[in-house]
Each structure stands twice: as C-alpha cells, then as structure tokens.
Amino acid sequence: MIFQNKLITWYLIHKRDLPWRHTNDAYVIWLSEIILQQTRVEQGLPYFNKFLENFPTVTDFAAASEAKVLKLWQGLGYYSRGRNMHNTAQIVVNNYNGIFPTLHDDLIKLKGIGEYTAAAISSFSSGEARAVVDGNVFRVLARYYGIDTPINSPEGKKQFFKLANELLYTEDPALYNQAIMEFGAIQCKPKSPDCSICPLNIECYALKNNAVGQLPVKLAKAEKKHRYFNYLVSTVDDKILVRERQAGDIWQHLYDFPCIETTGFSTEEDETLEFTVKSNFGGETEITFISYKKHVLTHQIIHVRFFALKNYIFNFNKQKELNWVSFNTLDELPQPNVIRNFIEENF
DNA sequence: AATCCGGGGGG
DNA sequence: CCCCCAGGATT
Numbered sequence: 001m002i003f004q005n006k007l008i009t010w011y012l013i014h015k016r017d018l019p020w021r022h023t024n025d026a027y028v029i030w031l032s033e034i035i036l037q038q039t040r041v042e043q044g045l046p047y048f049n050k051f052l053e054n055f056p057t058v059t060d061f062a063a064a065s066e067a068k069v070l071k072l073w074q075g076l077g078y079y080s081r082g083r084n085m086h087n088t089a090q091i092v093v094n095n096y097n098g099i100f101p102t103l104h105d106d107l108i109k110l111k112g113i114g115e116y117t118a119a120a121i122s123s124f125s126s127g128e129a130r131a132v133v134d135g136n137v138f139r140v141l142a143r144y145y146g147i148d149t150p151i152n153s154p155e156g157k158k159q160f161f162k163l164a165n166e167l168l169y170t171e172d173p174a175l176y177n178q179a180i181m182e183f184g185a186i187q188c189k190p191k192s193p194d195c196s197i198c199p200l201n202i203e204c205y206a207l208k209n210n211a212v213g214q215l216p217v218k219l220a221k222a223e224k225k226h227r228y229f230n231y232l233v234s235t236v237d238d239k240i241l242v243r244e245r246q247a248g249d250i251w252q253h254l255y256d257f258p259c260i261e262t263t264g265f266s267t268e269e270d271e272t273l274e275f276t277v278k279s280n281f282g283g284e285t286e287i288t289f290i291s292y293k294k295h296v297l298t299h300q301i302i303h304v305r306f307f308a309l310k311n312y313i314f315n316f317n318k319q320k321e322l323n324w325v326s327f328n329t330l331d332e333l334p335q336p337n338v339i340r341n342f343i344e345e346n347f
Numbered sequence: 348a349a350t351c352c353g354g355g356g357g358g
Numbered sequence: 359c360c361c362c363c364a365g366g367a368t369t
Contacts, residue, residue, distance in 0.1 A: 036364040077353025114366045
C-alpha cells in the first residue's frame with residue numbers, strides 16, 4: 001500500500017478546495033463530473049456554479065427546456081453533454097423519483113455517463129469501490145509503472161482499467177480516487193513536472209529511465225479536416241435571420257445563420273457560391289463580404305466567412321429550419337462561439 | 348477500432 | 359504550433 005499511502009498523504013496536504021468536494025449529493029457530483037469531462041477545472045468552475053444556481057435540484061433541471069440548458073452551456077463546447085444531461089435529468093425524475101442514483105450499475109445506463117463518470121459518482125456519493133480512470137490516472141500509472149501501451153487503444157484501456165482497480169484503496173475509494181486524479185493534475189502533470197519534489201520519485205519507472213516525457217503513449221490522432229462556411233447575415237429592423245442546426249453535424253440544436261458550405265474559397269468556388277445563393281434566394285440576390293474567422297475544433301478547422309445578404313426572396317416553405325428572431329430573442333438562444341463573437345462584434 | 352464531438356490554456 | 363483537459367456516443 002506504499003503507492004496508495006503516498007498518494008493520499010500528498011493529497012491531504014496539496015488538494016485544492018473545490019466546491020464539489022464538500023458534498024456527497026450525487027446530483028451535485030454529477031453536475032461537476034459532466035462539466036469537467038475533457039474540461040479543465042478553471043474553465044468548468046463558473047459553469048458549475050451557474051448550473052447549480054439555476055437548477056438547485058435535479059427536478060429543477062428536468063423542468064427546464066433543452067434550449068435553456070444549452071444556453072447555460074454556451075461556450076463550454078461538446079454540447080452533447082448538455083443535451084444528454086437534460087435527458088438524464090428527466091429519466092431520474094421519472095424513473096428514480098427524482099433521487100439521483102448512486103450505484104455504478106444504475107449510473108452507467110444514463111446518457112452521458114460512461115465508465116469514468118459512473119465510477120466517479122458512485123465512489124464519491126456512496127463510497128462504492130470503483131476506480132476512476134481519467135487522463136490523470138492514465139498518466140500517473142503509465143509513468144510510475146512504465147506502461148507503454150497506448151492509452152487510447154482498446155488494449156490500453158483494459159490494461160489500465162484492470163491495474164487501477166487492483167490498486168484501488170478499498171477502505172476509502174472516494175479519497176483514493178480524488179487523490180490520484182489531483183496528483184496527476186498538479187504534481188504528475190503532462191508537461192515538465194517537477195519530479196524533484198515528487199513523493200513517488202524513488203520508485204517511479206519513468207523517472208528512473210528518463211522517460212517522463214515519453215509516457216503515457218498515445219496513438220496519433222486523425223488529421224483535421226478543413227471546411228469552408230459561408231454565412232449569410234440578414235437583418236430587417238430589429239430582427240435577424242437564424243437557423244437551428246440539426247442532427248448529423250457539429251453544434252446540434254445550436255443557432256447560427258443560413259450557411260452555404262463550399263469546398264474552398266477560390267474564385268471558382270466563389271462562383272459556385274454565388275450561383276447557390278441566387279438559386280436559393282432569387283436571381284437579384286447580392287452578397288457582400290463582411291469578415292473572415294478561422295475556428296478550430298477537435299477534428300476540423302472551419303474557415304468562416306460572413307456575408308451581408310441583400311435583395312433576396314425568402315421562401316419559408318423551402319427553408320424550414322430558418323427563422324426571424326429579434327436580437328433580444330437571439331440573446332436567449334444557444335449559439336456556437338464563432339457566431340456569438342460575430343454578433344457581439346457587429347451589433 | 349476509428350471517428351466524431353468545442354473551446355481554451357500553456358509550453 | 360502542438361498538446362492536453364475529472365470522456366462518451368456512434369459507426
């Protein structure tokens with residue numbers, strides 16, 4: 001138990017004071033865990049406070065509209081987390097009488113809760129003996145034990161999951177889980193950790209073998225795709241033409257503008273753009289360039305051009321997803337950051 | 348097994 | 359510029 005004891009001892013001295021560590025309410029822990037998926041603590045903290053303020057209980061959460069949830073989520077990214085939370089809150093109210101489950105086997109069935117989150121909520125709220133395996137745990141174990149199996153391969157996931165559960169300190173799973181994650185976040189951090197002050201530096205495989213910078217191993221990611229969005233901006237009086245994005249692409253159920261996607265911004269492709277604009281909005285339609293923005297996502301780089309749309313004919317029957325909204329209404333609708341920023345810069 | 352899903356901070 | 363972040367769902 002040397003490994004576990006040292007981690008816990010380190011944790012009790014160095015842990016940050018974070019609000020979700022003061023509760024064992026599964027609902028509150030769920031809020032924090034979903035928000036913190038692929039998200040740094042400092043980035044997620046204001047969102048955690050905002051959600052808890054707006055939805056003190058899971059019943060409050062379930063009663064809200066999906067748009068309200070996504071509006072609160074705006075700017076945090078990975079919006080399926082918000083949609084899944086909305087669904088899960090309603091399942092908890094309808095099937096669990098509004099009492100948030102605390103057992104792994106119940107939690108894992110809920111949308112947006114996978115192995116990591118089920119282990120986190122169950123151990124933190126009910127003390128269930130489930131080891132968390134997140135990015136921090138991968139890194140600490142890979143370095144300490146010198147495991148070079150890629151952490152994003154199926155074998156790697158199985159191997160690390162098995163080891164993590166063997167190491168779990170079953171006398172206090174919650175404490176141990178918090179300890180190893182905090183240790184990974186603060187001491188055994190991704191880049192240039194200060195191993196001279198690490199309590200595990202004597203036994204650490206990576207430090208002994210000068211491999212701290214090489215572990216953990218990760219399989220190469222797919223190359224980012226380039227996409228070219230031509231947004232058509234149209235305002236009449238205090239209203240603006242918006243589109244609700246649908247399933248099958250990024251930013252599902254968020255709002256942007258009518259958009260014509262092309263394969264590039266070359267002269268030839270711009271002729272295609274103009275042709276498409278006129279066939280959709282009438283032959284007299286004119287577009288004038290406003291601004292360009294590059295927007296980078298995990299798997300795509302989106303080149304965004306904004307155009308002012310003029311002299312067009314608008315057919316609601318052909319363009320069902322489009323809608324006129326006032327700027328006041330728009331402020332209540334969830335939007336991707338690139339749209340939000342454009343609106344704030346131009347209106 | 349591979350790909351998709353955001354946005355921001357830090358080296 | 360590149361990497362990573364209290365991952366999960368879909369194909």
